[in-house]
Amino acid sequence: MAEANVVLLDFWPSSYGMRVKIALAEKGITYECKQEDFQAKSSLLLETNPVHKMIPVLIHNGKPICESLNIVQYIDEAWNHKPSLLPSDLYKRSQARFWGDYIDKNVYNSVKRVWTGKGKEQEEHNKQFIECLKTLEDELANKPYFGGEDFGYVDVALVPFTSWFYTVETFGKLSIEEECPKLVAWAKRCMQKDSVATSLPHPHKIYAFALQYKQRHGLE
Amino acid sequence: MASSQEEVTLLGVVGSPFLHRVQIALKLKGIEYKYLEDDLNNKSDLLLKYNPVHKMIPVLVHNEKPISESLVIVEYIDDTWKQNPILPSDPYQRALARFWAQFMDDKCVVAAAKFVLKVDEKEKEKATEELYEALKFLENELKDKFFAGEEIIGFVDIAAVFIPLLQEVAQIQLFTSEKFPKLFKWSKDFYNHPVVKEIMPSKDQLFVYFKARAQSLAAKKKN
Numbered sequence: 001m002a003e004a005n006v007v008l009l010d011f012w013p014s015s016y017g018m019r020v021k022i023a024l025a026e027k028g029i030t031y032e033c034k035q036e037d038f039q040a041k042s043s044l045l046l047e048t049n050p051v052h053k054m055i056p057v058l059i060h061n062g063k064p065i066c067e068s069l070n071i072v073q074y075i076d077e078a079w080n081h082k083p084s085l086l087p088s089d090l091y092k093r094s095q096a097r098f099w100g101d102y103i104d105k106n107v108y109n110s111v112k113r114v115w116t117g118k119g120k121e122q123e124e125h126n127k128q129f130i131e132c133l134k135t136l137e138d139e140l141a142n143k144p145y146f147g148g149e150d151f152g153y154v155d156v157a158l159v160p161f162t163s164w165f166y167t168v169e170t171f172g173k174l175s176i177e178e179e180c181p182k183l184v185a186w187a188k189r190c191m192q193k194d195s196v197a198t199s200l201p202h203p204h205k206i207y208a209f210a211l212q213y214k215q216r217h218g219l220e
Numbered sequence: 221m222a223s224s225q226e227e228v229t230l231l232g233v234v235g236s237p238f239l240h241r242v243q244i245a246l247k248l249k250g251i252e253y254k255y256l257e258d259d260l261n262n263k264s265d266l267l268l269k270y271n272p273v274h275k276m277i278p279v280l281v282h283n284e285k286p287i288s289e290s291l292v293i294v295e296y297i298d299d300t301w302k303q304n305p306i307l308p309s310d311p312y313q314r315a316l317a318r319f320w321a322q323f324m325d326d327k328c329v330v331a332a333a334k335f336v337l338k339v340d341e342k343e344k345e346k347a348t349e350e351l352y353e354a355l356k357f358l359e360n361e362l363k364d365k366f367f368a369g370e371e372i373i374g375f376v377d378i379a380a381v382f383i384p385l386l387q388e389v390a391q392i393q394l395f396t397s398e399k400f401p402k403l404f405k406w407s408k409d410f411y412n413h414p415v416v417k418e419i420m421p422s423k424d425q426l427f428v429y430f431k432a433r434a435q436s437l438a439a440k441k442k443n
Contacts, residue, residue: 065319101289
C-alpha cells in the first residue's frame, strides 16, 4: 500500500523509532523516513512535537502523532486491516496496554543504566535490568509471542530493545541468554519476521554508537 | 448497562487521583461496582494478588479478571461499555487524547506531587517551575469548556482530575486565574460536573491520603 503522505521522524538507534517502523511494516505501509540529529533538531521536529521535541513522530496527511506506543495504536486503528496489533479480546487488550506501559516505565532506563554505568553501581544496575527482563519473561511464559500465537503490540513494544542486548552484555559483562533464555528465544523468533528484521539495526552498529556516545560524554 | 454488575469490583484508596479517574469513568457509564478500600501502608492480600507487578491501586476486577494502571483501566471501561464514550471514535482524535492523558502522567502529576510534598523552599520553587512549564501546554490545548468539548467530559479531563482535587478540594493553590485563566475555570467546571462532584473526596479524606502517601514514600526510600 503506497501512502504518499506518511512521514516518520526517526533516529536510527532509538528503540522507540524501531517500534513505529515495525508497526508500519506489519501493515505494509510505505513511508518517508527522515533522520534527526539530536545536536541540531529540525524545524519540522520542533513544529510537530513542540511538547517533547523527541522522535519518533509520525506525520500522516500533515497531522503529527507523538509517543511511540501512541503511534503504534494509531497505526493499528487508522489502518485497521490485518494483521491487528492489539488483541480483539477486550481483556487481553487491556493486558497488552498494561505491559506496554510497564515496558515504557522500566526497560529504557534499566538498559541505559547498564551500558552507561560504571564502578560500584554496575552490579546494582545489572541486577535491576535482569529483574525487569525476568518479570517480562514470566509474562511471556510458554507462549510464542506475548500476545499468544500472534505477534502483536507487546512484542512490538519490547523487541527493539533486543538490538541493544549485545551492547548491554558487553558493557555490563553479563549474559542475557544465561539469565533469560526464553526471552532470547522469543527475540530470535521475532527476528524471523521481515517487519522486525528490516526495522532493527545490527547489534554491532548499536554498540559502535554506544561506544561513541560514552566517549563523547566522558562515560568510560 | 452492566449485565453482571456484581462482578465489577474496584480496589482503591480514597483521595488517590488515580482511583478517582476510574470512578468517574464507571459513573459516566452508569456501572455499579463493589468498592474495597485498601491501605497504602498495609496492602491487602487481595491487592498483592491482583497487582503483583506494581502492588498499587486502583485495580478493577471484572469477572474475576484484574486490570491495573488507571488509564489502562479507563480505556478498558470505554472499550467494554459503549454508552457515553470517553474516547473519541476518530483515530487521530484518539491519538491526541491519549497523548495528553499520558502527558498528564509523565509531566503534570509528578510535578504537582513534588509541589505539594516538598518542604524545602528551593525544591518547591523548582517544582513550581516544572509544573508551570507543563501546565502552559495544557492551557494552550484547552479550546472548549472541557478538554473533550463544550458539554462533554472525556479521557483528558478524567486524566486531569488531580488538578481539581488539589485546587478545589485540598484548596492548595497550584495556580491563579491570572496565571492560567482557562485551566482555572476548567478546574471549577470539572469539579462541579455532576458525575465528578459525587466522586470527589472531602478535604479531610484527601489530607488523610496525602499523609498515608508521604508515609509510604518515606518507607520506600528507607528500603
